[in-house]
Amino acid sequence: MSDRIFVATRKGLFTVDRKGDGPDGWSVTRTTFLGDPVSIVFPDPRDGYVYAALHHGHFGIKLQRSPDGGTTWQQCAAPTFPKPPEDAEEIRCPNRGIVIPWNTELIWSLVGCGADQPGSLWCGTVPGGLFRSDDRGDSWRLIRSLWDEPKRKEWFGGGMDYPGIHSVCVDPRNSKRVTVGISCGGVWVTEDAGDSWTCRAEGMWAAYMPPDRKNDPNIQDPHCLAMCPADPDVVWCQHHNGVFRTTDGAVSWHDIPGALPSTFGFVVVAHPRDPQTAWFVPAIEDEKRIPVDGRFVVSRTSDGGKSFEVLRSGLPQAHAYDLVFRHAADVDATGARLAVGSTTGSLWVSESGGDGWCPISSNLPPVYCIRFAES
Amino acid sequence: MVRVSFTKNVQRHVSCPSRQVVGSTVAEVLRAVFETNETARGYVLDDQGALRRHMVVFVNGVAVRDRTNLSDRVPPDAEVFVMQALSGG
Numbered sequence: 001m002s003d004r005i006f007v008a009t010r011k012g013l014f015t016v017d018r019k020g021d022g023p024d025g026w027s028v029t030r031t032t033f034l035g036d037p038v039s040i041v042f043p044d045p046r047d048g049y050v051y052a053a054l055h056h057g058h059f060g061i062k063l064q065r066s067p068d069g070g071t072t073w074q075q076c077a078a079p080t081f082p083k084p085p086e087d088a089e090e091i092r093c094p095n096r097g098i099v100i101p102w103n104t105e106l107i108w109s110l111v112g113c114g115a116d117q118p119g120s121l122w123c124g125t126v127p128g129g130l131f132r133s134d135d136r137g138d139s140w141r142l143i144r145s146l147w148d149e150p151k152r153k154e155w156f157g158g159g160m161d162y163p164g165i166h167s168v169c170v171d172p173r174n175s176k177r178v179t180v181g182i183s184c185g186g187v188w189v190t191e192d193a194g195d196s197w198t199c200r201a202e203g204m205w206a207a208y209m210p211p212d213r214k215n216d217p218n219i220q221d222p223h224c225l226a227m228c229p230a231d232p233d234v235v236w237c238q239h240h241n242g243v244f245r246t247t248d249g250a251v252s253w254h255d256i257p258g259a260l261p262s263t264f265g266f267v268v269v270a271h272p273r274d275p276q277t278a279w280f281v282p283a284i285e286d287e288k289r290i291p292v293d294g295r296f297v298v299s300r301t302s303d304g305g306k307s308f309e310v311l312r313s314g315l316p317q318a319h320a321y322d323l324v325f326r327h328a329a330d331v332d333a334t335g336a337r338l339a340v341g342s343t344t345g346s347l348w349v350s351e352s353g354g355d356g357w358c359p360i361s362s363n364l365p366p367v368y369c370i371r372f373a374e375s
Numbered sequence: 376m377v378r379v380s381f382t383k384n385v386q387r388h389v390s391c392p393s394r395q396v397v398g399s400t401v402a403e404v405l406r407a408v409f410e411t412n413e414t415a416r417g418y419v420l421d422d423q424g425a426l427r428r429h430m431v432v433f434v435n436g437v438a439v440r441d442r443t444n445l446s447d448r449v450p451p452d453a454e455v456f457v458m459q460a461l462s463g464g
């Protein structure tokens with residue numbers, strides 16, 4: 001079980017350790033980059049390095065790396081777009097006409113390339129570029145096969161000005177097989193470590209598109225993808241207008257209309273060992289984005305989405321307007337410990353798979369990303 | 376010589392002492408500064424070498440116009456300030 005959580009927030013990175021017994025034994029033990037927005041944190045279980053993506057509003061994105069689990073840090077290279085070729089077509093958002101820049105606006109996902117490739121990292125960004133490093137962030141290369149994909153011309157921003165890669169799922173059976181989620185650009189899969197890609201979002205549908213476009217796989221808005229490590233053909237999707245699941249490696253997705261108390265949300269967390277179980281943090285859809293009835297809940301399915309339990313114990317049930325962003329929840333490698341962080345700066349931990357929750361803080365800055373540190 | 380100074384807000388991330396350099400455009404002046412301070416470049420310029428969206432450069436108190444190619448003229452003995460814009464606050 002993991003006894004450490006990294007919490008990336010609007011104003012810094014917080015290390016939360018389990019110092020006492022029970023879910024109320026967690027407390028903040030270290031603060032890092034205080035005052036600076038940290039969009040993503042990635043504690044790498046392969047070698048103990050920790051990475052933190054900083055999003056300086058004025059000064060751009062930066063990447064920090066710690067070789068010792070978060071004690072000391074150094075700035076490493078950030079994924080940087082190359083100069084566009086002379087004949088590069090200028091791509092504009094199809095909805096708003098703004099030019100999609102060759103510039104890393106935000107680091108929106110950061111994961112290891114595979115257990116067999118320590119030091120290699122995948123990084124997803126806004127405006128939709130995928131990068132790879134093979135030297136722990138000392139250098140990065142843009143994956144041109146995806147950036148030059150002609151269908152990228154149809155992608156557009158979902159909650160951001162530009163499209164963004166928020167989910168990168170590496171198949172633990174085969175590191176060359178990677179599934180990425182793009183808002184709004186659907187789901188793309190490579191079987192050859194990024195040399196080629198296929199759009200795989202059949203079965204998703206988009207309520208925000210005209211009827212004749214709503215089933216187009218290329219413009220879907222998956223908010224978050226979560227792969228079950230024990231059964232990697234199972235991937236859960238919290239989409240802009242619903243919950244979807246695939247059991248055949250994204251060849252097909254099926255709608256899960258019965259998610260309770262609503263089908264809208266940002267994050268989904270997959271049980272590491274049980275492909276039938278996943279957790280969601282639902283909210284009133286779309287334009288409101290607040291908990292249903294002001295009651296903050298986590299929902300769990302244990303039967304592949306056929307039914308849902310609404311989990312409330314330890315969570316605020318009156319005038320609670322917390323929203324949980326797409327990276328702000330995580331489960332440890334056992335599936336028993338979960339952590340959820342919200343826009344109000346609240347952090348809760350469960351040591352019972354979500355049956356009961358313990359508030360750890362209600363005064364952190366807005367939470368962007370939560371990750372358990374695993375050895 | 377042109378004197379280039381940086382906002383104190385960037386100083387907490389990367390050391391950017393004031394420098395005196397030679398250059399007749401904003402691009403030349405900044406290139407001269409970043410030649411010996413490569414880390415600072417990424418705090419001021421984006422991936423394509425343009426001024427970051429919420430950064431502003433003043434030449435003798437006037438904000439530069441060409442934020443993409445940085446071609447604004449810099450007179451000899453000018454004071455250049457590199458600052459963050461309030462729009463990003």
